[in-house]
Amino acid sequence: MRFDRTEISLALIAIACVLFGFVSPGWLIFLLTIALSKALVVQGVVMQMRSGLVSFGQGLFYCIGGYTVGMGGQFFGIHDAIAALALGIAVAIVVAMILGLLLTRYRDIFFAMLSLAFSMILFGILVKSQELGSTDGFNVHNWTVFGWAPETGADSQQTVFTMTILAGLVIAIMIHRYTKAGIGVICEAVRENEVRVEYLGLSPRWLLYGNYVAAASVSALGGGLTALATGHVDPEMAYWTTSGEFIFIALLGGLGHVAAPFIAAIVFSVVRTYSIEFVPNTWQMILGFTLLGVIVFLPKGLWSLVSREKSGERT
């Protein structure tokens, strides 16, 4: 297996992050863990945006990932974090394979609304289920990694952080290859003109279906890691405003590069942490204006700031 420049840089950054994790303060590790695990969910949103679909319900898989990890430990005796994460991905894939059959028939706002409806259905079910703590959700704790039980607090934070970085690296490399491979390129062609893709003898529907399921599994992994990091899950994860947040981060980063969602998620988390601290009642307003600003001035997201510079060098 050969690695290209992007993949090697990603790996180096990941190693640097893991090392950095041993010396940085706890709050920063926590912030980064949450940001990066959310970035994985955003990767799912971005994968679909590449094919021209905007999911207003990616919270569905985020929530499925989180709840499966939580329930695995709580009810089914799956205490191993890796196994629980894998289970979350598996559940998400099964759900996506079923919903995808219906969803891939829709485009544009209909896809957005229907995906929103599905995540609200999950929200509705979770809110009404007393066993799962209704609106309060429940705690996720006492997990192990390969039989080793990290102590609650700094120790487990460190572990989740490392796991998130590694998962992020693996997923980033996979997505990077995916977008460069045939299917990824055709997904973009579907966004540009679906009918022509059909004329080329391909089935856009099955492409979108595969893409949807893949995106769901990535998002579920992000949800599972978030559950481990925060030690808590609640139905809010499936609420549509959560999905709105993912779209925000996706647009902020742009579709230009696999690293963009990670950067955008970190920017988002840092800005959010400080604005909630200093201007709690205008936080959403800042978000709104930023979103408008991004749409008008940076339609290709933050990443275009970097790539524009690069293309300038070449000419």
Added chain:
Amino acid sequence: MTSFLAVLIDGSIYASWLFLVAAGLTVIYGVMRILNMAHGSFYAIGAYSAASLVGWYFNNGIGPAWISYLLLVGAALLAGLIVGVIVERGLLRLMYGRDEILMVIITYALLLILEDTMKIVWGVSPYFAYQPYTELGRTAFGLLKVSNYDLALVGVSCLLGLGLWAWLERTNQGKVLRAVIHDREIAVAMGVNVRLMFTITFVMGTTLGALAGALTAPAISVVPGIGIEVIVLAFAVVVIGGLGSIGGAAVGALLVGLSRAAAVHYAPEFELFVIYGVMSLVLAFRPEGLFGRTMARKI
């Protein structure tokens, strides 16, 4: 039998409320092709304006109670007009011509901005304006006692629906508007001032949203976040009926209203589930909604 009657009454009340909320949304989409996420905020602004005005009236005034109903409607009209004009002229006008899906995201940004604007203007503590609600008393249907205000809401909703229908189908302006809906370019070529029609439509839509909020305000406590809850319900209703169709919104509202009422009475754990369940079911068989037009695919 009583519970069946209860489902019927609750269902119609809920349906008429849903129709009030969804009407503005569907009007805006029908003409402008904008699925307006900020519609819930217009609803909330209407509720806040009405609640603060009516609350002020009852705290200070010794005037008769019937004036408060005028104040409710007046507050909504004023709020809808102001916000509608500002938003359309100040923001949306600059964004026309973009992708439908991008417009959804733009109005989502607008929603975020308006949510906090409301917090700044009205604070975060709840507002109450229960007087118009309690003033009307109750009517007994057998064992059931139903608030007259809620029953009046059904009437208002029906009137509003009929009014909208008459405006679109029976007036000159409605005819022009339908021309815009049918084919924007040809309408422009025929000398229709589409920009003006857009402004009128948008202000109309915001006012309808604000009116829905104002009429709901007496029945609830007005707190931050009510718009966020409402918008997805309104989406469900208009998507079921077919985006842009007023008749569709009415049918969608009835369908959702009755099924939710049935769920509340017979299987309360499915209350939220049923709304989106109905929506998914309808879309599975009629992707454009019950009354939506099927579009030809463009190459």
